[in-house]
Amino acid sequence: MTGWYEPGTSPLHRIPAGWKFLAVLALAALVFALRSPVWLGGVCAAVLLGYAVARVTPRRCLQLARMLGMLVLLVFAMQWWLLGAGQALVVCLRIVAALAAANLFTVTTRVEDLVFAVERGLRPFTRLGVRPDRVGLLIGLTLQAVAALSMISAEVREAAKARGAERSIPAFAVPFLVRTLRHADELGEALAARGEGDG
């Protein structure tokens, strides 16, 4: 979300990636089952405590806070208007707990470890036609795509700005699409060259 793995030796870094992943999924399910703001607040506090345990740098915490703050403000305003303050608070606490936990997961987990854990977890399903190595690669590529697309969008926005077209939608959308499609072509070629798809 807000970035990548930060090396560390905290207990949270050392938990095996597969268990950590399941814990994040369970936590996401839990916050959607809970309705009491007090309990949800407790979950949020626990997740935030996790940031302290993992010794996440203040810079990263600030990044997350800024992003979450904007999102929560927007959602809270909408929900308040539609459903009232009580509901809005519950929804926002759910969002904070789920996203903060997911972000804590990416900060403390190497992608490679996650990929490996997923591959191992899916191995029993090989007989049902699931290809664990493909699913693992898919996860890695998805995360890589986030980095690649944000880089392309930053460069395209710069170029539009340089031509005084920062408010023009076509000046962003056209080069962004062209470069994204070309990136997809080149990535496909590179994967083929690295033996992916050779079975």
Next chain:
Amino acid sequence: MIEFADVGHRYGDRVVLSGVDLRLAEQRVAFVGANGSGKSTLARMINGLVPPTSGRVRVDGLDPSRDGREVRRRVGFVFANPDSQIVMPTAGEDVAFSLRRSGLSKRERAERAAQALAEYGLDGYADHPAHQLSGGQKQLLALCAMLVLDPDVLVCDEPTTLLDLRNKRRFVERLTGLRQQIVLVTHDLDLLESFDRVIVLDEGRVVADDRPEHALRHYRTLVT
């Protein structure tokens, strides 16, 4: 040994290559030519990324379009833009990705990857986000991810295009020291002095095939 026999290629009506006959046995071979001369397409045929539409290609007697897997195990490929070639989020993971079918354990793969990175001047970058490396470092990473598999042939398609002069020189110095047979597609003519053979392409045909000084003289008269 890389062989092209009467190789041609067309995209629809546009002829990209025609009548290419080459046997590449030298250790250091370069393809030179203008944009659109067909040199990248020719290079891609060596590992089966592009199949010829006529004629045949053989790498150690194997057909890259039929035995692609076996050929790609022998032929590494480095592209112009490392951003598209790096498929994993960190440098170490990307090199380890190359080793995914090596039968090594996860830990061994990580160790081999770190070792390989150190060999190519990227010591300590294993956990570094790959996309935050400098251009020169990214291209070294792409090279490292290929060489960790120890191929016999390394095809490089304009690998120095995005690099500054110092990184260009550094990259080519690395190439020069390798045991692999190298096929280099390039516009950086001054990097080719030490090469055994330079092949000049123009409009899809081989127009010169000689030692660097002769071939490059021909190429320079072609573009002026």
